[in-house]
Amino acid sequence: MSRPIPAIPMPLGWSDVLAACLMGPGAAQAFEEACREYHGAVKAFAISSGRAAIWVALQALKRVRPERTRVLLPAYTCPTVGRAVMAAGLSGLCVDVSLDDFNLDVDQTAAAIDDTTLAVIAPHMFGTPADVVRLREICQTSGAPLIEDAAQASGARFDGRLVGTFGEMAVLSLGRSKSLRGCRGGVLLVNDPDLVGVVAEEVSHLPSGGWLSASEVCRQLAICTLSAPRMWQMAKQLPWLHVGAEDQEFDAKPEQLSAWKAGLGSLALKRLEAYNAHRARLGRSMDQELSGALRAHSQAKASPRESVYARLALRLDCSRDERDAVEQALQAEGIDARAFYSRAIYQYNWWTPAPHQGPCPNAERLVATNLALPVYWGMDEPEAEAVARALLNALLAGGRRAGSASTSGESETEADMMHGGRSCARRGAANDQLARTDDKGQRASAATDNSD
Numbered sequence: 001m002s003r004p005i006p007a008i009p010m011p012l013g014w015s016d017v018l019a020a021c022l023m024g025p026g027a028a029q030a031f032e033e034a035c036r037e038y039h040g041a042v043k044a045f046a047i048s049s050g051r052a053a054i055w056v057a058l059q060a061l062k063r064v065r066p067e068r069t070r071v072l073l074p075a076y077t078c079p080t081v082g083r084a085v086m087a088a089g090l091s092g093l094c095v096d097v098s099l100d101d102f103n104l105d106v107d108q109t110a111a112a113i114d115d116t117t118l119a120v121i122a123p124h125m126f127g128t129p130a131d132v133v134r135l136r137e138i139c140q141t142s143g144a145p146l147i148e149d150a151a152q153a154s155g156a157r158f159d160g161r162l163v164g165t166f167g168e169m170a171v172l173s174l175g176r177s178k179s180l181r182g183c184r185g186g187v188l189l190v191n192d193p194d195l196v197g198v199v200a201e202e203v204s205h206l207p208s209g210g211w212l213s214a215s216e217v218c219r220q221l222a223i224c225t226l227s228a229p230r231m232w233q234m235a236k237q238l239p240w241l242h243v244g245a246e247d248q249e250f251d252a253k254p255e256q257l258s259a260w261k262a263g264l265g266s267l268a269l270k271r272l273e274a275y276n277a278h279r280a281r282l283g284r285s286m287d288q289e290l291s292g293a294l295r296a297h298s299q300a301k302a303s304p305r306e307s308v309y310a311r312l313a314l315r316l317d318c319s320r321d322e323r324d325a326v327e328q329a330l331q332a333e334g335i336d337a338r339a340f341y342s343r344a345i346y347q348y349n350w351w352t353p354a355p356h357q358g359p360c361p362n363a364e365r366l367v368a369t370n371l372a373l374p375v376y377w378g379m380d381e382p383e384a385e386a387v388a389r390a391l392l393n394a395l396l397a398g399g400r401r402a403g404s405a406s407t408s409g410e411s412e413t414e415a416d417m418m419h420g421g422r423s424c425a426r427r428g429a430a431n432d433q434l435a436r437t438d439d440k441g442q443r444a445s446a447a448t449d450n451s452d
């Protein structure tokens, strides 16, 4: 690649941070109202993180249904979801996921739900919606609220309707790598009017996040600078940035979201649709480039799912070692490809398994073979295609040949063989485009360095 490709879905610059600081202490309320309105929710609460928002939702439900103690969640998801369940003092039952969309398997959820189920948490992984319509039906039949986890999928739609609007409650995240990029934060949307009071009560017990903290603002300014593609390579070496730290601890103290972070959230929300649309175009180009590849299966995003491509999630037909080698090869090329996650939820040592927890083979298979490609906001379509092609080359090389030249004639031929015979005309056009990318990529990089 002509420049590194970080997994950053939305730009955030110094001017945004400063503008958020100047919004004043009322920014938290304004952000809550903007989130509420965008989702058509009854109420939105801005909280210190997505995981804290899950915790608050569970705490509220515990008060409403104290006799129910079990939470269903996918065995394959961000470990912070499992940590929030544990922190709420509940028993979690991991349900297997679908190998098509990498989300909760609907039939397995139906089989696992019963009258001890307090809630079902349904994350929309990597920006692609779970089948929320069927999950909602299942939840309604057994009287267990559905908590949609849209941390990775703000702005995604299922059947034309925004995710986060199907469940009784929903969670958003303002993490650095999320489609609604901010500086750490979360939102709890409440769609069921009967739950607003009890959630408001829980939130009122949380400490206030205040207006702004100088040290956090400085940290965020540093992150903005380090998010430029060429700086990102260095940023990954800085332990305090926790780049790629997948199993982060639960917040010791959930609190209300501080006003300046909420201000950043408001700025991100205004840009959400535009960047989601841009990344969806990039993601579709990558998907198209990979279509027909025998060993790389993309997360299903066909209608009625409208993914926001927080990342392009794939399942590779290879061993875990080979997948790890492919990941390293792409990283060596500056492409921030990542294997998510290192374990199924029930395999983490902080997890207390529910009685009768069985193995979840699909989750374990995804753990071993998943690879998520970055869908960087600053890419153009030829660059996105080059990322996909780099993956095909790394797969062909069995991951051993790090730094394979994705734009060289030799690699082109190999990648095309992977596709089982792509038309020469398309190949020629792709070569032309890639040649232009080198030039355009340099210029785009300069622009990025200034703006992010």
Ligand SMILES: Cc1ncc(COP(=O)(O)O)c(C=O)c1O
Pocket: 049, 050, 051, 052, 077, 078, 080, 081, 123, 124, 149, 151, 152, 172, 173, 174, 175, 184, 185, 186
């Ligand atoms: C699916 C999912 N749920 C919840 C979270 C928690 O969000 P946060 O990092 O804002 O606590 C994350 C991200 O870490 C996530 O990926």
